[in-house]
Amino acid sequence: MLVNLWGPEKTISYAGCIIQLYVYMWLGSVECLLLAIMSYDRFTAVCKPLHYLVIMSPNLCLRMIIMAWSISLANSVVLCTLTLNLPRCGNKLLDHFLCELPAMIKIACVDTTTVEMSVxxxxxxxxxxPLTFILISYGYIVKAVIRMKSKAGQRKAMNTCGSHLTVVSIFYGTIIYMYLQPGSSASKDQGKFLTLFYTIVTPSLNPLIYTLRNKDMKGALKKLLGSHHESAKGKRS
Known part of the structure; x- marks a missing residue:
């Protein structure tokens, strides 16, 4: 997408568009399932800490990861193939930043109700x-945190889950708005903005959200901000 946006010509080859569509849908689906797997990891860490290493064994983690990538690939193949089979009657103008499913469906010149219902x-x-699984996991986590008598234990549990909940809220909020509504209920500009948000903004925030709960990262950030502050004071003086 960034390559396509670079320069005066905003074009992409048909083959490039197909590849972008399949890969984009594949990776987006993987993100949904990985967030659910991470919620199970948080549930195990908070609710069953003594059994964590036994439950979250490398073998189980590998099986869950393979399952997430396989299901997401199957979803991508089915939905993207259905979309690409729609006739476009020579319409090659895509009013979007990238080749995305809703945008590809909109340029079809036939009734797309069946494909939209499949999506x-x-x-x-x-x-x-996965979102239901995440909410159930956090329901059990909240119960476990409420039962904790130690305030330090409650803070530790919330710190463990805070970054994940933040990413879940940002990612699922935009995804649900984009894909689980009638095609005509959102304007093109809204769709493009939301796509840009969860394609670029959310992944860019992920490293910041996840690493700022790390004490070493917090310390390094404070030192960096402190050094810039001292440098600015020195220049003014």
Whole structure:
């Protein structure tokens, strides 16, 4: 997408568009399922800390990762193939930043109700099922935190889950708005903005969100900000 946006010509080859569509859908679906897997990891760490190493064994982690990538690949193949089979009657102008499913469906010159319903149905499986699993996991986590008598233990548990919850809120909020609504209910500009948000802004924030809960990273950031502050004071004086 960044290559396509670079320079005066905003074009992409048909083959490049197809590759972008499949890979984009694949990686987006993987993100949904990985967030659900991470919620199970948080649930185990908070609710069953003594059994954590036994439950979250490398073998189980590997199986869950393979399952997430495989299901996401199957979802991408089905939805993208259905979309690409729609006739476009020579329409090659895509009013979007990238080759994305809703934008590709909109340029079709036939009734797209069947494809839109398929996107909605698989969207429920890929988006809402992991989200439901995440909410159930955090329901148990909240119960466990409430039962803790130690304030330090409660803070530690919330710190463990805080970064993950932040990413879940940002990512799922935009995804649900984009994929689980009728195609005509959102304007093109809204769709483009939200796509840009969860494609660029959310992944860019992820490293910051996840690393700022690390004590070493917090210390390094404070030192960096402190050095810049001292440098600015020295220049003014």
């Amino acid at each position: 909605f149905a698989l969207g429920i499986v890929i988006v809402l099922t």
